Amino acid sequence: MTTQTLHIAVLTVFSETRESNDSYWRQIYLSIVQAAHERGIVVDDVIRINQGLKLADFAQYDAIIVLGDMTPSAVNQLKQINSSIVLADAKDHYHDIDAVNPELxxxxxxxxxxxxxxxxxxxxxxxxxxxxxxxxxxxxxxxxxxxxxxxxxxxxxxxxxxxxxxxxxxxxxxxxxxxxxxxxxxxxxxxxxxxxxxxxxxxxxxxxxxxxxxxxxxxxxxxxxxxxxxxxxxxxxxxLHPSAIGKTAISQACELARGERTWPIWATIPSQLHYRETFKKNK
Missing domain, CATH: 3.40.50.2300 (Response regulator)
Structure with missing residues (x-):
């Protein structure tokens, strides 16, 4: 039996210029693309809010991964069109929406x-x-x-x-x-x-x-x-392990798209402190 290919959209609040100058968000996006490729998932071209949206178009995707912070109204409008949403490093939490965040x-x-x-x-x-x-x-x-x-x-x-x-x-x-x-x-x-x-x-x-x-x-x-x-x-x-955030977002999006669960997951990626010259522990 063949498995249907999943199509996942990445919706970002960042312009190309901002993303190119921000290594953190760029790494999250690139890890999403890589993880999707490894799973045989199609990630359509990144959709940037600043380039204009047709909200109804999001109904065609199996799931949506959102990069950056959207207003509660925007999140709720998007959820009405497509309920399979994963928020990557979003500062607001929603009781019925998946999220993956760094531990801060x-x-x-x-x-x-x-x-x-x-x-x-x-x-x-x-x-x-x-x-x-x-x-x-x-x-x-x-x-x-x-x-x-x-x-x-x-x-x-x-x-x-x-x-x-x-x-x-x-x-x-x-x-x-x-x-x-x-x-x-x-x-x-x-x-x-x-x-x-x-x-x-x-x-x-x-x-x-x-x-x-x-x-x-x-x-x-x-x-x-x-x-x-x-x-x-x-x-x-x-x-903050942005690559892990991206990979986890893809994993959660796949579960939602395939209907493998009906409850939301809030995933937290542990962070790691690297001691160097500007602060050395117990000095």
């Missing part, structure tokens, strides 16, 4: 605890704010990143004055953030950053002020991009 909460707490145990009392945070995209391509920037939430909660619980800055997910946010936080607290002794590109800007700003990461201030980031190990000093950062 426990890792953020772990890093803050390790910095605190290393004697750091003035820990700052620089992060990004997430855009919510509607089906017509318009965006609203109002979704706080979970790492920012955890940082504020952790600081309150430890009686530490929070020093944080958020902005776009670019190096400029790190540069502006580091400068601002040092003005607020010249004795800042640690910095948690939500992404490697932001951390790159922060490290440059620190160096311009004669502050050496790993000696004068600890810096820990997220992403573990290839450049992290080549920076001077090398950046301590968290591997």
């Amino acid at each position: 909460r426990l890792m953020t707490v772990r890093i803050l605890n390790e910095l605190y145990e290393a004697g750091r009392q003035k820990i700052g945070f620089i992060g990004g704010i997430n855009d919510l995209t509607a089906l017509d391509g318009t965006t609203t920037t109002n979704l706080e990143d979970v790492r920012s939430e955890i940082y504020e909660e952790w600081s309150k619980n430890h009686g530490i004055t929070p020093h944080f800055h958020t902005g776009t997910w670019h190096a400029e946010t790190g540069s502006l953030g580091a400068t601002k936080l040092l003005e607020e607290e010249p004795q800042l002794d640690a910095l948690l950053v939500a992404s490697d590109p932001i951390a790159l800007g922060a490290i440059n700003a620190l160096k311009l002020q004669g502050i050496e990461p790993g000696k004068d201030i600890d810096v820990v980031s997220f992403d573990n991009l290839e450049l992290a190990s080549y920076l001077v000093p090398a950046l301590t950062t968290v591997e």
